[in-house]
Amino acid sequence: MGTHHKLIIGNCMDMHEIPEESIQLVVTSPPYFNAPFDYKDLFKSYGQYLGVLKKVAKELFRVVERGRIVVLNIDDMLVKGIKYPIVADATKIFQEAGFNYRDRIIWKKPDGYLRISRRSGVLLQNPYPMYFYPDNLLESILIFQKGKFDYKSIPKSIKEKSKINIKEFMRNKWFMTLWEINNVLPCSPLEKDIAAFPEELPYRAIKLFSYVGETILDPFLGSGTTMKIARQLGRNSIGIEIKKSLIPIIKKKVGFDGQKRLDDNSDTFEIIMRPKGWIE
Numbered sequence: 064m065g066t067h068h069k070l071i072i073g074n075c076m077d078m079h080e081i082p083e084e085s086i087q088l089v090v091t092s093p094p095y096f097n098a099p100f101d102y103k104d105l106f107k108s109y110g111q112y113l114g115v116l117k118k119v120a121k122e123l124f125r126v127v128e129r130g131r132i133v134v135l136n137i138d139d140m141l142v143k144g145i146k147y148p149i150v151a152d153a154t155k156i157f158q159e160a161g162f163n164y165r166d167r168i169i170w171k172k173p174d175g176y177l178r179i180s181r182r183s184g185v186l187l188q189n190p191y192p193m194y195f196y197p198d199n200l201l202e203s204i205l206i207f208q209k210g211k212f213d214y215k216s217i218p219k220s221i222k223e224k225s226k227i228n229i230k231e232f233m234r235n236k237w238f239m240t241l242w243e244i245n246n247v248l249p250c251s252p253l254e255k256d257i258a259a260f261p262e263e264l265p266y267r268a269i270k271l272f273s274y275v276g277e278t279i280l281d282p283f284l285g286s287g288t289t290m291k292i293a294r295q296l297g298r299n300s301i302g303i304e305i306k307k308s309l310i311p312i313i314k315k316k317v318g319f320d321g322q323k324r325l326d327d328n329s330d331t332f333e334i335i336m337r338p339k340g341w342i343e
């Protein structure tokens with residue numbers, strides 16, 4: 064049976080198209096508060112940014128099925144010399160929305176990751192105490208859960224179809240709270256200016272926290288990485304993206320750009336364009 068993929072162009076602070084308890088897994092990466100390269104001055108204040116997270120967390124609690132998981136890739140952000148504790152604040156916000164805080168995994172990028180300016184250079188210029196600012200190679204993957212999961216609710220045949228490959232699990236060290244995953248290069252053509260996460264991140268999350276045929280939501284869809292991997296793994300998906308200009312990128316990434324591919328089957332793609340709330 065084919066999978067269905069729905070792209071909603073609009074603001075994810077409101078998810079009215081998505082019925083209550085209809086989502087089995089959320090994998091997403093919200094914009095990082097005014098990140099110097101990607102979202103410079105996007106939000107008027109940190110308070111406004113946290114207000115967006117609060118509304119999204121509340122909507123996610125409504126649409127996520129009982130027992131299910133939200134995987135949030137997020138990190139603290141240094142903006143104009145001030146470090147904003149986004150991980151701590153987002154954790155509190157999701158708890159207050161009703162989720163249980165289940166785990167935090169650290170995503171480590173390769174040592175050569177140098178996109179953000181090398182803060183440690185300050186000490187090299189001034190080799191004295193108090194000039195130390197470390198280079199950041201880490202991001203957080205926060206895992207929240209809505210109540211208890213009923214393991215007996217899944218039919219045996221679906222369980223078998225969704226079985227995790229233990230060799231892959233061990234080889235790539237999925238079992239630890241440290242995931243070493245290469246970042247997407249800033250020069251990658253499909254992800255230019257989008258701050259996309261690597262495919263490996265939704266791949267692990269979808270395999271570990273959802274069953275074949277279920278529905279995965281990414282409310283900050285960006286280039287469509289979550290949707291692409293959901294399709295690849297036999298899951299349905301819903302993505303919300305505020306930027307209309309990303310439609311062709313998403314279609315291309317997920318494989319609905321009209322090019323016939325070897326893996327073409329009966330999968331379907333639908334776009335819902337809201338009357339307002341999106342940006343060009």
Ligand SMILES: C[S@@+](CC[C@H](N)C(=O)[O-])C[C@H]1O[C@@H](n2cnc3c(N)ncnc32)[C@H](O)[C@@H]1O
Nearest residue numbers: 074075094259260283284285286287288304305
């Ligand atoms: C960090 S990027 C996500 C990248 C994505 N994980 C990927 O792999 O391409 C965040 C995305 O959220 C979108 N966005 C920001 N605010 C939004 C909102 N309120 N509603 C929907 N999308 C939003 C941005 O336009 C951006 O594409």
